[in-house]
Structure formats: C-alpha cells, structure tokens
Amino acid sequence: YQRRVRVDEKRKLAGRPQDLKLMSNSQLADEKLCIQKLLLHFEETYGRPKTKDQKDTMRPIYDRYRKVKLALNKKGNMVSEAAEKAPTVTQHNNLGDTWNVTMAPNTATTAS
Numbered sequence: 490y491q492r493r494v495r496v497d498e499k500r501k502l503a504g505r506p507q508d509l510k511l512m513s514n515s516q517l518a519d520e521k522l523c524i525q526k527l528l529l530h531f532e533e534t535y536g537r538p539k540t541k542d543q544k545d546t547m548r549p550i551y552d553r554y555r556k557v558k559l560a561l562n563k564k565g566n567m568v569s570e571a572a573e574k575a576p577t578v579t580q581h582n583n584l585g586d587t588w589n590v591t592m593a594p595n596t597a598t599t600a601s
Contacts, residue, residue, distance in 0.1 A: 509560040517561040524554045
C-alpha cells in the first residue's frame with residue numbers, strides 16, 4: 490500500500506493524470522519507468538513476491554505496470570501507423586542535396 494501511495498505522489502508531482510488514456514507517450518514512458526524502478530527496488534530488497542500476502546500487496550502495482558506497457562505499445566503503434574500514412578515530401582537545397590521529409594500528423598488527443 491505504501492509503495493502505491495509513493496507512485497501516486499510521484500505521478501501528481503510530475504503532473505501526470507491517473508487515467509492512462511489521458512497520458513501522452515512521454516507521460517506513459519515516465520509512468521512506466523517510475524513503476525519499473527519501484528518494482529526493481531522491491532525485488533532487490535525482498536525478492537519476487539512469494540507468499541499470498543506479498544502477491545496480494547504487489548498485485549495492483551504489477552497490474553498498473555502491465556496496463557501502462559500495453560497503453561504505451563498501443564499509442565506507439567498508432568503513431569507508427571499514422572506515420573506510414575503521412576505524405577512524404579522531397580526537399581532540395583541550393584547545394585544539390587536531396588532528402589525526404591515525412592509530414593507526421595498531429596497525434597495529440599484531447600479529452601472529451
């Protein structure tokens with residue numbers, strides 16, 4: 490319980506919302522890193538949860554970590570799919586160099 494409170498406090502200090510759907514990719518990555526560090530610290534100190542009490546105590550944190558990973562992968566896939574659909578523009582400069590620029594659409598979502 491105390492560890493979950495610590496994650497909630499860090500989330501509030503960082504200005505991340507509780508709802509994963511409202512988080513940006515960078516916020517999801519920060520949330521994942523925060524939870525990952527917490528879990529690594531716990532496992533280094535106590536080992537993997539073995540008893541039922543330990544598992545029950547840590548289950549919400551492991552569940553949250555799993556949901557954050559899924560949300561991050563889902564948003565990452567949405568961005569890569571949008572990038573595949575984005576138009577590519579060929580640019581030229583005065584030195585004769587040519588390069589392609591992919592025009593990525595704005596992938597930010599607004600809460601309704």
